[in-house]
Amino acid sequence: MSPSILLSQFFLPPSAVSLGRFITSLDNPHQDFHDPLCSSSPEVIERVQVQYDSIRLSVKNQNMASQLTTLLSSSFSKRLKASIRISADQAKTYYLNNAGQWFRDAVRSKETQRWIERTIDEGEDIYMVVAYHTLLDARIIEQLGAQSAAGGSLAIPVSTVSTSLTASGVVVSSVADPGVGGTRRRTEDEQRHFMAPGEQTYAVQYRKVRWSWFASNKVDKVMLAKxxxxERYDRPRYLESEAEDMIEVDLEDETALEGDRNENAIEFEEVFVSDAQ
Known part of the structure; x- marks a missing residue:
């Protein structure tokens, strides 16, 4: 099974991600994409988990939902350089059922065929969205610390959390700059609370599109039928008949991820990866 990619911008509304969509960027499924035109809509399988909060369970008894909470909290903390904890009332996963058949139906569209050829010519990889994961009404708590010296004070600045999450559609509450004052050196902890209302997408699973050019007169027609x-649209008319005039496409079972990424297995069912920080 291909891993799911934690989004670099933390959250996206479900309307920004579609099952069966062709994309070129693993981190930005809402940009430079193509939604195939098919006679039928994708068949969707949903899996729901409730009470999505890892701190309610001991480490030995963590279920899949609680492990995901820990994973997301850790990922946020690394990116924002602060201690973050995430909880939500519900976690949900949407799967594309029978992804292989959907793919074969999708690439029958001439618009999709032209988009694939153009993207290949531009040197881009192509992936298809086969699943995405969401949280409902996610709550984010940022734990901060500050110190003050004798006779002075040290203000805790508004964290970059609010800026990063607001850009993803998160409503921020309690964001005033709390000051720390006193007459002797001490450490005080502060918490800030953020809310991502409604359903928010935090990770997407893909399968990579594999393609190859070939000459039609050198391939067994029985094999072609499977x-x-x-026939490639950009084939120059002056090419000889033995030139590579056809394109074949398929889905890879496993997606090899490039770059430095952290990989985390959850209950042996799902694997999530994020950019290494």
Whole structure:
């Protein structure tokens, strides 16, 4: 099973991600994408988990939902350089059922075929969205610390959390700059609370589109009947018949991820990866 990618911008509304969508950026499924035109809508399987809060359970008894809370909290903390804890009333996963058949139906569209060829010519990789994960009414608590010296004070600045999350549609509450004052050196902890109202997407799972050019007169027609292929649109007319005039596409079972990423397995069912910080 291909891993799910934690979004670099933390959250996206579900309307920004679609099952069966073709994309070029693992971190930004809402940009430079193509939604295939098919005669039927994607068949969706949903899995719901409630009471999504890891601190309610001991480490030995953590279930999948609580482990995900720990994973997300850790990822937020690393990116924002602060201690973060996340909880929500519900976690949900949407899966594309029978992804292989959906893919074969999708690439029959001439618009999709042209988009694939153009993207290949631009040197981009192509992926298809096969699942995405959401939280409902996620609550984010940022734990901060500050010190003050004798006769002075040290203000705790508004964290970059509010800026980062507001850009993702998160409503921020209790964001005033709390001051720390006193007459002797001490450490005080402060908490800030953030809210992501409604359903928010935090991770997306993909399968990579594999493609190859070939000459139609050198391939067994019986084998061609079993694959998704078409005659390339950009083929110059002066090319000889033995030139690579056809393109074949398929989905890879496993997606090899480039770059430095952290990988986390959850209950042997899901694998989530994030950018290494």
């Amino acid at each position: 694959k998704a292929w078409w």
